[in-house]
Amino acid sequence: MLDKVLHIIALFDFYGALLTDKQRLSMEMHYLNDLSLAEIADELGVTRQAVHDILKRAEQVLIDYEDKLKFVERHQREQQAIQHIYQLIGELPDEIRQLPKLHLAVQELNCLLDYSKEV
Known part of the structure; x- marks a missing residue:
């Protein structure tokens, strides 16, 4: 699990600027500030499920960039x-x-x- 988190953080360091504002903010709150999905949902005014979907989509976008560019x-x-x-x-x-x-x-x-x- 820690390896996955470290990998996502590395991808975020390289490609985070390419995410939407909401994706970038959600990733920062979850991975860098260690906020729960519920805390992020309260902060953004959306449901916990919406935060989950935003994070999963952002993670996939980062993985797709790395698959193509291989910077990390x-x-x-x-x-x-x-x-x-x-x-x-x-x-x-x-x-x-x-x-x-x-x-x-x-x-x-x-x-x-x-x-x-x-x-």
């Missing part, structure tokens, strides 16, 4: 590759790791990894 999949592959490169550099002898150009490359990798945590 690509991002995850890139992050794994960066982490692997970083690990390989960490296994190099100290005298090699201290080379100025390699040191700059490690700093850039750190920036990429730090940036990805913000996204």
